[in-house]
Amino acid sequence: MKLSLFDLHCDTASVMLAKKQPLAKNDFHVSLENAANFAQYIQVMAFFTSPKLDDEAGWSRFLAMRQNLLADPSVASGAASALTACPPRKPGVSLLFGIEDARIFAGRPDRVKEAYDLGVRILTPLWAGETCMGGSHDTSAGLTAFGRSAIEKAISLGMIADISHASAKSADEIFELAAAQNRPVIASHSNAAAICPVSRNLSRGQIAKILASGGVIGLNLYTAFLKKDGNATVADLLPHIEYFLEQGAEHALCMGGDWDGANLPAGVQTIRDISKLADLLLSRNYPERLICNLLFENAYSFAKKNLK
Numbered sequence: 338m339k340l341s342l343f344d345l346h347c348d349t350a351s352v353m354l355a356k357k358q359p360l361a362k363n364d365f366h367v368s369l370e371n372a373a374n375f376a377q378y379i380q381v382m383a384f385f386t387s388p389k390l391d392d393e394a395g396w397s398r399f400l401a402m403r404q405n406l407l408a409d410p411s412v413a414s415g416a417a418s419a420l421t422a423c424p425p426r427k428p429g430v431s432l433l434f435g436i437e438d439a440r441i442f443a444g445r446p447d448r449v450k451e452a453y454d455l456g457v458r459i460l461t462p463l464w465a466g467e468t469c470m471g472g473s474h475d476t477s478a479g480l481t482a483f484g485r486s487a488i489e490k491a492i493s494l495g496m497i498a499d500i501s502h503a504s505a506k507s508a509d510e511i512f513e514l515a516a517a518q519n520r521p522v523i524a525s526h527s528n529a530a531a532i533c534p535v536s537r538n539l540s541r542g543q544i545a546k547i548l549a550s551g552g553v554i555g556l557n558l559y560t561a562f563l564k565k566d567g568n569a570t571v572a573d574l575l576p577h578i579e580y581f582l583e584q585g586a587e588h589a590l591c592m593g594g595d596w597d598g599a600n601l602p603a604g605v606q607t608i609r610d611i612s613k614l615a616d617l618l619l620s621r622n623y624p625e626r627l628i629c630n631l632l633f634e635n636a637y638s639f640a641k642k643n644l645k
């Protein structure tokens with residue numbers, strides 16, 4: 338079967354700027370070369386800024402990363418299209434933009450609209466610790482007043498709120514903010530806490546709330562979120578997939594590989610190797626339809642409906 342991939346999270350824009358390598362061919366997980374076998378490939382490019390930078394320097398880095406990506410020869414030539422809505426079904430590579438760790442708004446409300454105008458459609462407000470946005474997964478804090486108003490504004494503009502990296506309290510508040518506007522909530526790159534109990538993974542209650550909101554969940558390939566000892570192979574995705582399916586996520590489960598931001602399981606070196614997950618699922622008698630839903634269709638339907 339010819340695979341298509343719609344992946345909800347990678348940090349490739351950050352390594353492209355840092356290592357000055359192009360999208361076409363590079364040492365990274367994500368490249369056009371590695372995507373060559375896909376019928377269609379859609380990737381959410383998260384702009385993640387190093388925690389070593391203060392919030393203002395982080396904003397400048399975000400602008401530089403975005404500029405660097407837009408100036409990349411493949412993007413400038415249209416070989417990969419940078420978009421703000423779901424592309425039509427046709428062969429090719431499309432990129433959507435996200436911000437991971439919105440502390441770079443630096444307490445400035447005007448930056449939410451600015452980010453939207455710069456093409457950002459997925460907002461992952463938190464990453465680690467307590468910031469101007471609120472508490473991340475490693476804290477017990479909720480959103481700040483600024484975080485609440487920034488996320489409320491982002492949702493009203495049409496951005497998608499993402500609870501990956503949020504604390505339990507922040508996540509609950511994000512669900513409330515999105516529900517008030519009848520908009521979905523996603524977890525772009527998180528797994529099941531019932532299978533691998535780490536603070537970055539999702540509780541049963543969070544999974545239920547995402548599904549009820551019409552949101553999607555991106556499976557993260559990071560070994561430490563697959564298996565507690567971090568010694569994971571691609572087969573360690575199966576218990577997570579099974580669990581999500583038991584929770585009713587058949588039409589919400591997607592990939593959010595954390596490419597170029599994570600240690601990948603043994604045998605997976607680049608996005609090309611997503612075929613190994615497909616092969617494994619086929620060998621375990623999962624239907625082709627389910628595999629296509631997981632790798633592409635669920636995210637595609639979500640984007641079609643929610644990114645206008």
Ligand SMILES: [Zn+2]
Nearest residue numbers: 437502526598
């Ligand atoms: Zn992340």
